[in-house]
Amino acid sequence: MRSAILNRFVQKVAQIVQTEGAACFSLGVADNRLHPQAVVSRRDGITRDSIGHVDIDRENPFSRAVADALSRKGPVVLTETTRIDRLTVQPPVLVMPIVWEREPLESEEEPIQRPVGVLTLWAKRDGQYNEDDYKLAETLSNQAAALLVEEQLDEFDDIQAAFSTVPVGLMLVSPQDEVLVANAAAMHVIGLDPLQGRSVMGIDYGEQLTGLIAGVREGGNGYAAASFTSRDNQTYAASAQVTQEGQVILAFTQNPFSTAAEELTGQVAHELRTPLTVIQGNLQTIDAMIEFGIQPEDQEIITEFIDTALIQSARMFRLIAETLNISRIHAGKELELEVEEFDLVEALNQILSELADYLMSHHLDVQAPDRLIVEGDRGKIISIYDNFLKNAAKYSDTGTTITIRVYEDGDDAVIAVTDQGIGIPSEALEKIGKEAGFRTDLSKKQAGGIGLGMVYTRRVTEAHGGRMEIESTVGEGSTFRAMIPKTQPEK
Ligand code: ADP
Numbered sequence: 001m002r003s004a005i006l007n008r009f010v011q012k013v014a015q016i017v018q019t020e021g022a023a024c025f026s027l028g029v030a031d032n033r034l035h036p037q038a039v040v041s042r043r044d045g046i047t048r049d050s051i052g053h054v055d056i057d058r059e060n061p062f063s064r065a066v067a068d069a070l071s072r073k074g075p076v077v078l079t080e081t082t083r084i085d086r087l088t089v090q091p092p093v094l095v096m097p098i099v100w101e102r103e104p105l106e107s108e109e110e111p112i113q114r115p116v117g118v119l120t121l122w123a124k125r126d127g128q129y130n131e132d133d134y135k136l137a138e139t140l141s142n143q144a145a146a147l148l149v150e151e152q153l154d155e156f157d158d159i160q161a162a163f164s165t166v167p168v169g170l171m172l173v174s175p176q177d178e179v180l181v182a183n184a185a186a187m188h189v190i191g192l193d194p195l196q197g198r199s200v201m202g203i204d205y206g207e208q209l210t211g212l213i214a215g216v217r218e219g220g221n222g223y224a225a226a227s228f229t230s231r232d233n234q235t236y237a238a239s240a241q242v243t244q245e246g247q248v249i250l251a252f253t254q255n256p257f258s259t260a261a262e263e264l265t266g267q268v269a270h271e272l273r274t275p276l277t278v279i280q281g282n283l284q285t286i287d288a289m290i291e292f293g294i295q296p297e298d299q300e301i302i303t304e305f306i307d308t309a310l311i312q313s314a315r316m317f318r319l320i321a322e323t324l325n326i327s328r329i330h331a332g333k334e335l336e337l338e339v340e341e342f343d344l345v346e347a348l349n350q351i352l353s354e355l356a357d358y359l360m361s362h363h364l365d366v367q368a369p370d371r372l373i374v375e376g377d378r379g380k381i382i383s384i385y386d387n388f389l390k391n392a393a394k395y396s397d398t399g400t401t402i403t404i405r406v407y408e409d410g411d412d413a414v415i416a417v418t419d420q421g422i423g424i425p426s427e428a429l430e431k432i433g434k435e436a437g438f439r440t441d442l443s444k445k446q447a448g449g450i451g452l453g454m455v456y457t458r459r460v461t462e463a464h465g466g467r468m469e470i471e472s473t474v475g476e477g478s479t480f481r482a483m484i485p486k487t488q489p490e491k
Contacts, residue, residue, distance in 0.1 A: 070115040093122040096137040169252030216240040275312035337377040361398035368406040387453040388417035396421025423474035433458035
């Protein structure tokens with residue numbers, strides 16, 4: 001559905017591009033981020049930069065123009081040279097908000113206007129935008145809003161149908177905290193029918209939910225849970241998860257799961273979504289390019305998109321294996337190793353490309369030989385890198401350095417990851433990787449997590465006959481080290 005609409009819109013934008021220069025459109029503003037769906041220009045076709053997010057930060061002139069256009073619900077012309085994602089763009093840049101408007105409900109006076117994104121035009125040949133350009137941009141932005149709503153309504157029907165089959169109370173809440181979809185079980189929990197169209201604040205005891213929603217939006221891992229007391233004094237486990245568009249899914253259960261299992265499920269779902277988003281985005285872009293007509297020079301970009309999608313699918317397989325292994329450990333079973341000979345440095349390069357998005361905002365200092373051949377379970381050892389690196393990024397500020405060292409020490413191969421992050425109090429060092437679910441108080445303030453990654457990492461290291469060490473100073477940073485014998489005993 002989305003790609004069909006996207007294609008139609010790409011073609012529209014392309015018409016401007018034919019005559020004027022470049023155009024970009026971004027649909028969907030969530031979590032203070034734009035989610036650009038396409039950046040097109042006459043010279044480059046659809047560029048690599050069409051995938052990813054643009055952070056709206058007030059320092060960047062483009063971000064300021066976007067924020068102004070969205071808050072004023074009117075066009076803004078930017079006269080400075082600016083950066084949009086990774087492109088440097090010459091002025092003047094016309095930023096036109098895409099605003100969705102809904103007729104007022106009976107209880108409301110004003111129509112509801114909701115900015116859903118921006119359409120941006122730049123590189124106009126003769127410099128200035130005239131009345132005709134404004135009109136064209138406005139027409140396109142209205143069409144985009146209409147297409148988005150059409151798509152969203154279809155999507156809501158699908159979601160409603162899916163929700164109605166589940167015996168758990170489910171609600172989908174917009175970035176503006178309005179209930180978009182709710183199933184019968186949710187209406188029963190809340191005691192209101194219909195729920196759709198209401199603001200969460202307007203619900204009895206709704207402040208418990210707004211608290212949960214605010215928590216999940218601000219928290220690091222996109223998932224939060226709390227108990228919810230209904231009007232008739234029943235207690236439910238309420239969990240919240242943020243979608244890519246900044247909507248929140250609320251689920252209400254009367255304790256069918258233990259909290260740990262629920263948290264693990266939430267975490268896994270969240271982890272899997274990241275690679276899946278890349279895969280889907282790349283495929284959609286290739287799809288749009290095919291529609292657009294592939295040029296010989298696009299070949300390279302397409303190959304790159306496919307390669308990235310393949311890398312991320314490999315990552316999904318590993319994450320699924322990791323989850324299954326964690327539940328096996330939980331059930332008291334031993335980890336089984338599939339030992340092979342492999343290059344520890346090549347494995348590092350693989351995980352660095354898989355984690356490119358996670359690590360983008362940090363400086364990386366990689367110190368490794370050209371090759372280091374070891375015997376071990378390649379997939380599980382990649383999980384060691386994965387967990388060390390993700391934690392280093394999660395528990396340190398952006399812009400700081402993460403150092404990765406791979407080296408030999410006698411009979412051992414060593415993987416060491418050092419961050420300049422929050423650090424770990426000395427009394428907590430003992431517990432990390434040993435007690436499932438253990439998290440330091442410092443880290444609880446910082447970001448979401450469930451305290452299983454290090455338990456797995458330690459188990460994997462020990463199953464190889466190795467050991468894990470942590471050194472840390474609060475406020476300065478930590479070093480996590482896995483020391484693994486280079487050869488494994490014959491079975
Ligand atoms: P999670 O990060 O999902 O909570 P882990 O098992 O990976 O689970 O880590 C357990 C705990 O160890 C974390 O919650 C955090 O308290 C602490 N920790 C792990 N890595 C770091 C790090 N690089 N810096 C500071 N604390 C860390």
